[in-house]
Amino acid sequence: MTHDGPAPQSPFGAELVRQAWRLSGRVVAGLGQLLLWIITGIGRALRPVAMRIGDRLFGTRTAPPRPGAGSDGRTRIAAPGDRAAVPPRWLAAWREFTASWYFAPLTGVALVVAALAELAPHGIPPVSVAGGFAVAATAPLVWRREFLRPMAAIVLSAFAAGLLSGQPLLFTTAFAALYTLYALGRHLPRQETGALAVGAAVTVGVIYLAAGSLDEVPWPAALVAVLAAIGLGEARRTVEGAERTEAEAAERTSQTLTRLSAVQREQAVMRERARIARELHDVVAHSVSMIAVQAETAPYTMTDLSPQARQGFEEIARTAREALVEMRRLLGVLRADAGAGPPESAPQPRLDRLPELIEQHRGAGGSAELEVRGDPRALSATVELSAYRIVQEVLTNARRHAPGADVRVELAYLNDRLAVRVRDTGANAPTMVLNPAQAGGPGGQGGHGIIGMQERATMLGGRFSAGPAQGGGFVVEAELPFVREETSRSDAERPPGRS
Structure with a gap:
């Protein structure tokens, strides 16, 4: 017993049909692109003539003086006789009309009226079979x-049924059919456009073979007109897609540049805030602290002061302390979102200025000694600056928390690092902030000195510790490697974001 069924389709035949379909789409697309190039070239060639005709019809349009950008990018003032890029009013009105919702209904009704009027020279009444085909081939364009x-x-x-039934060829219905093919080619995918082109070519061949309605038109001309309408629509779709893609890319680029500019401005603001915070802490806080200490110790070192002078020194000391509290609050605000800043352009202190720093501490009523061990050598600017700032911060804290305490500063030049050790012997010295999370609290409680010293050391890949010393007092130790500076100069030469 045999079972008869549909024969399986050959894979070779299916692939051949698929390739023919794709090839037809590419042929139509190529034809449309060629037509678009031809039309564009003709338009460019006729542009001077069109401009002259427009000047004759509408007169020379001039623009009022207004600012504009010249070819060199500089702002210029347009001359009163410059030709304006603004189109004539009638062209702007036409563009607005074509973009309106009532453009399609009005033009569709106009085509219906023109098609019925075109029947009169042929002696055909509007109410007839030819009139019905004319209305059916034009009225749907309303939607x-x-x-x-x-x-x-x-x-x-x-349109095809009217020609096959022997109705005369009307210019209006032919235009409606070609415009419909153009609209389909403009909106359909390329594969469907290829199928449409094949179907339209076959339909034209059937009409020539089965009816004589197109005998007055050479078949090559009819075939080229049909394929050109489809191809021109497909080419227009490609151009519009490329324009949309270019516009989207330009928009994305503009958004990226806008975001990048905003980020750069924000970073510049944060760097400036960090720089201000560093300057306030490293310079102003140090100086104000010295003023406060000297004002507090002056009444004890000068025995012949009058009551008014003693009151003045007390007022100076009180004002300096209040200034330090307000400065801490300001530093807390500046450091809220400030990041690390760029390298400073101003000269920075180095280790050769440590004796001067020690003398300043002594002049403020403190006691300090400097001891250097090892073979002093020239170090990088970052290492010397970090060591100087650490010693400066410890001396400032000693004057603030343990006035009158003895401070010993030790520098040790080792093989691969510089060791810094600063210890004071004050009985009430262990009052500095040890936990960075406690620094910069509300109301100006706490400071940023420990955080800044720790960041200076860790930035160079070194080690830092601070805490109460055995036997009383406070000790700060830091080790600053030499190699980190040479291998990562771009990071090491940057001052710390918090000091």
Whole structure:
């Protein structure tokens, strides 16, 4: 017993049909692109003539003086006789009309009226079979924007059926059919456009073979007109897609540049805030602290002061302490979002200025000694600056928390690092902030000295510790490697974001 069924389709045949379909789409697209190039070239060639005709019809349009950018990018003032890029009023009105919702209904009704009027020279009344085909081939264009595919099916079917039934060829219905093919080619994918081109070419061949309605038109001209309409629509779709892609890319680029500019401005602001914070802490806080200490110790070192002078020194000391509290609050605000800043352009202190720093501490009423061990050598600016700032911060804290305590500063030049050790012997010295999370609290409680010293050391890949010393007092130890500076100069030469 045999079972008869549909023969399986050959894979070779299916692939051949698929390739023919794709090839037809590419042929139509190439033809449309060629036509677009030809039309563009003709337009460019006729542009001077069109401008002269426009000047004759509408007169020379001039723009009022207004600022504009010249070719060199500089702002210039347009001369009163410069030709304006603004189109004539009638062209702007036409563009506005074509973009309106009532453009399609009005033009569709106009095509219907023109098609019925075109029947009169042929002696055909509007109410006839030819009139019905003319209306069916033009009236659906009223809804071409909302329902393109159903409208196209009705228009093309009515146009082909009218020609096959022996009705005369009308210019209006032919234009409606070609415009429908153009609209389909503009909106359909390339594969469907290729199938449409094949179907339209076959339909034209059938009409030539089965009816004589197109005998007055050479078949090559009819075939080229059909394929050109489809190809021109497909080429227009490609151009519009490329323009949209370019516009989207330009928009993305503009957004990226805008965000980048905003980030750069924000970073510049944060760097400036960090620089201000460093200057306030490293310079102003140090100086104000010395003023406060000297004002407090002056009444004890000068026995012949009058009561008014003693009161003045007390007022100076009180004002300096209040200034330090307000400065801590300001530093807390500046450091809220400030990041690390760029390298400073101003000269920075080095280790050769440590004796001067020690003398300043002694002049403020403190006691300090400097001891250097090892073979002193020239170090990088970052290492010497970090060591100087650490010693400066410890001396400032000693004057603030343990006035009158003995301070010993030790520098040790080792093989691969510089060791810094600063210890004071004050009985009430262990009052500095040890936990960075406690620094910069509300109301100006705490400071940023420990955080800044720790960041200076860790930035160079070194080690830092601070805490109470055995036997009383406070000790700060830091080790600053030499190698980190040479291997990562771009990071090491940057001052710390918090000091």
